[in-house]
Amino acid sequence: MRLKELFPQVNQDAQITGIATDTRFVQPGFLFVPLQGQHFKGDEFIIEATQKGASAVVLDAPYYQATVPVVVAENPFSELLRILKIFYGEPFNNLTLTGVTGTDGKTTSCTIIDHLLKSRFSTAVMGTTGIFYQNESRFNLFTTPLLAESYRLLHEFVERGITHVTMEVSSEGIIGKRIEPYRFDYGVYTNLSHEHLNTHKSMEEYFEAKFRLFRQLKPDGLAIVNKDDIYANRFKSFSNLITYSIEKPSDFQAINIERKQNHLTFDIKAGSNLYQGFKLNKPELYNLANALPGIVIALKEEIPLSVIKKRLANTPVVPGRLEKIATVDKADIYVDFAHTPNAIANLLTEARKKTDGKLIIVCGATGNKDQTKRPLMGKIATELADYVVFTTEDPYDENPEEIIDQMTSEVTKTNYSKIGNRKSAISLGIAMSGPGDIVLVTGKGRETTVTEKGIKQSYSDVETIYEIVRKLK
Numbered sequence: 113m114r115l116k117e118l119f120p121q122v123n124q125d126a127q128i129t130g131i132a133t134d135t136r137f138v139q140p141g142f143l144f145v146p147l148q149g150q151h152f153k154g155d156e157f158i159i160e161a162t163q164k165g166a167s168a169v170v171l172d173a174p175y176y177q178a179t180v181p182v183v184v185a186e187n188p189f190s191e192l193l194r195i196l197k198i199f200y201g202e203p204f205n206n207l208t209l210t211g212v213t214g215t216d217g218k219t220t221s222c223t224i225i226d227h228l229l230k231s232r233f234s235t236a237v238m239g240t241t242g243i244f245y246q247n248e249s250r251f252n253l254f255t256t257p258l259l260a261e262s263y264r265l266l267h268e269f270v271e272r273g274i275t276h277v278t279m280e281v282s283s284e285g286i287i288g289k290r291i292e293p294y295r296f297d298y299g300v301y302t303n304l305s306h307e308h309l310n311t312h313k314s315m316e317e318y319f320e321a322k323f324r325l326f327r328q329l330k331p332d333g334l335a336i337v338n339k340d341d342i343y344a345n346r347f348k349s350f351s352n353l354i355t356y357s358i359e360k361p362s363d364f365q366a367i368n369i370e371r372k373q374n375h376l377t378f379d380i381k382a383g384s385n386l387y388q389g390f391k392l393n394k395p396e397l398y399n400l401a402n403a404l405p406g407i408v409i410a411l412k413e414e415i416p417l418s419v420i421k422k423r424l425a426n427t428p429v430v431p432g433r434l435e436k437i438a439t440v441d442k443a444d445i446y447v448d449f450a451h452t453p454n455a456i457a458n459l460l461t462e463a464r465k466k467t468d469g470k471l472i473i474v475c476g477a478t479g480n481k482d483q484t485k486r487p488l489m490g491k492i493a494t495e496l497a498d499y500v501v502f503t504t505e506d507p508y509d510e511n512p513e514e515i516i517d518q519m520t521s522e523v524t525k526t527n528y529s530k531i532g533n534r535k536s537a538i539s540l541g542i543a544m545s546g547p548g549d550i551v552l553v554t555g556k557g558r559e560t561t562v563t564e565k566g567i568k569q570s571y572s573d574v575e576t577i578y579e580i581v582r583k584l585k
Contacts, residue, residue, distance in 0.1 A: 115143070115168050115181060118195045124181035126167040131199055133192065133260045136253065140165030145192045145260070170195075193293055196263045203266035204294045207274070208233075210409060211281040211291065213322045214302025214338070216455045217402045218255070218280040221302055223430045224406040229276045231410075231419050236269050238262065239280035240449070241431050241558065246272060256285025259292060276413075283321040295330045298412075300405045303341045305454030319343055326350065334412065336405050339365075356404040358397060364408055371395055371465065375425070380407065387417060391425040396434065396462040403427070432557020434459065437574055438581045443469070443545035445581070447573050449557035451478065451505075453488040459552065460496035469548030470498040474541040476534070476555050477519055479510035479564075490519035493528075497552075499544060500528040503537035505555045507564045534562070535576050542580055553577065 115126040129141030135157045138144055144166040146157050158169055158178060168181040170191055175182050185191040210225060212218050219240050226237040226244070236245030238257060243250040243265065256279065257265065269277055281291060304319055326335050326347065337347045339355040339362035347353055355362035358369070369378040376395055380387040392403055403424060410420045429435060438445045444466075450459045456475065464471055473493055477486045493500045502519050504512040516530050531537040541551045553573050556562075562571035 113199060115183075118143070118198060119183050122181060122183055124168075126181055128167060128199070130264060131192070131196060131260050132161075132166075134253075134258055135160045135164060137258070137261050138164040138166050141167050143168050143170065143195070145170040145188055145195075147189055147192070189289065192260065196260065197293070200263055200267040202293075203263070203270045204296075206270045207266060208276045208297045208413070209266075209294065210276070210278040210298040210300065211294075211296045211325050211328075212278065212300040212302065212405070213281040213283070213286070213325050214300075214341075215305040215452055216450075216458070217302040217398065218282075219449070220399060220402040220430050220433055221300060221405055222278045222280050224403050224424075224427055225278045225300075225409055226276075227427055228406045228410040228415060228420060228423050229278070229413065231423050232413070232415050233276045234272075234274045235276045235278070236265075236274050237278045238265070245269065245274060254285065254290075255280050255282040256288075256290045259290045262290065263293075281325050283318060286321050286324050291325070291328065295328055295333070296325070297330055297333050298409055299326045299329050299333065299335050300409075301326070301335070301337045301341070301344075301347070302402070302405075303338055303454070304343050305452055319346070336408050338401060338404075340401070354408055356401075356408060358401055358404075364404060366400055366404060369397075369400065371397075376400055380404075390421055393425055393427055395465070396458075398458045398462065432559070434463075435558070437577045440542060440581045440584050441545070442547035443542070443549040443551060445542060445545075445551045445553070445577055447553045447557055447577070450475075450554045453485055453492055456489050456554065457492050457496065459554065460493070463550050463552055464496070467548055467550045469546065469550070470544075471496075471550050471552070472499045472501070472541045472544055473497040473552045473554060474501045474503060474534075474537050475519075475552075476503045476505035477515050478506045478555070479508035479512075479515060483518060486515065486518040487522040491522050491524075493519075494523045494525045498527065499541075501537045501541045502528060502530045503534045504532055504564075505534075506562055509565065512564070534571075534573075535580075538573065538576050539580050542577070542584070 113128045128143045131143045132138045133145050133147050138161045144161040162180050170183045170185055170188050172188055212221050222237050222239050226235050229235045240255045242252045335350045335353045337344050337355050339357035339360045356364040358366050365381045366378045367381050376392045378390050432449050434448050436446050450456050502516045512532050538553055545551050556573050560572050561568050
């Protein structure tokens with residue numbers, strides 16, 4: 113497409129092969145539309161974009177140093193919405209689109225939804241652990257991709273015959289307008305717990321950000337809501353509402369739950385119907401809650417119950433979510449992404465059921481994020497684990513020692529150590545373990561970098577554990 117097709121008023125012309133708002137996604141021939149952020153104006157990235165091959169730029173003011181055509185627009189974001197529609201159409205109208213939001217469980221819920229839908233449809237899933245479709249995978253920079261990037265991907269999915277897309281929708285993605293034009297067939301709400309109050313300032317503001325997803329449902333779209341969550345009654349005005357639960361009566365309630373060593377069995381009560389004989393190959397109750405939306409959607413998409421049951425019994429491992437990495441001296445070592453008070457509590461409660469031995473957790477908190485959750489995480493960890501090793505996570509611009517001190521500020525027990533070096537902290541947690549114990553390394557899951565003082569470096573909890581275990585063996 114030519115630049116003049118998008119902006120007939122411009123004097124200069126150029127061939128446009130794509131659209132990007134972030135230089136990390138710019139390819140030769142792309143139109144670059146830098147959007148102002150919290151810590152930057154946007155125009156400081158123009159030189160980098162043109163060096164990467166951007167053929168034109170859209171700005172809110174003239175930029176005379178540019179070596180490519182510059183289109184001046186009063187509101188670049190409004191122009192972005194307009195030109196995305198012209199360039200890519202409205203791919204979300206040609207897809208069955210599911211958005212999953214909530215504090216905890218988004219990644220696992222998306223994975224299970226995609227796993228069930230894949231039995232009948234060509235699918236794609238976008239989230240924290242990456243973008244996966246048709247046996248391909250891509251790194252995903254954000255939980256919810258930037259709008260220009262996800263729009264391009266949705267267009268590509270339609271071109272490749274994909275019919276069903278599931279995406280994690282974070283509150284920061286919502287307020288950052290990354291899903292602004294999309295209309296969803298299914299909106300899933302998992303829960304709301306203490307997180308992101310540095311961004312949203314209050315739990316009410318945090319909920320309102322999540323709630324915006326459900327205002328973007330298609331006319332016949334379904335809101336699928338966890339009835340066990342305290343905010344569930346806020347959805348009662350929706351005419352197309354389906355609730356699910358474990359504890360409270362709902363439209364789809366898991367009952368007769370039995371925990372086995374490596375799986376759960378359960379039935380589902382749905383009005384006057386009773387669906388029996390389910391097996392989930394994840395024994396944690398919170399993973400049963402994560403699986404219920406997928407069952408609802410699969411039934412709505414007319415996937416046979418027998419197929420749903422078979423697929424549930426063989427759900428894939430979700431990278432970095434209570435993922436067993438190694439065993440040393442008969443102690444099991446797991447990594448998990450848990451980084452909120454609620455997630456830490458659920459993780460430790462379920463991990464306790466796995467062992468009669470000690471439960472050791474290595475945990476920290478990310479810098480430049482919600483500071484109010486840190487004392488809660490520390491208190492929960494020391495109360496539910498036998499021993500806690502507090503350490504750094506991604507300090508960013510904060511002092512790592514101060515973050516750890518905040519985590520222990522309300523702790524009343526003495527069952528913990530504070531070790532700033534994360535590798536040393538993990539080493540201590542493993543060294544303290546014995547036969548039958550469990551060591552949980554939390555906060556980063558399968559992440560492969562750590563950021564401190566503006567510098568991003570390669571780092572992996574998984575590789576650190578492998579290295580420690582090799583030395584011990």
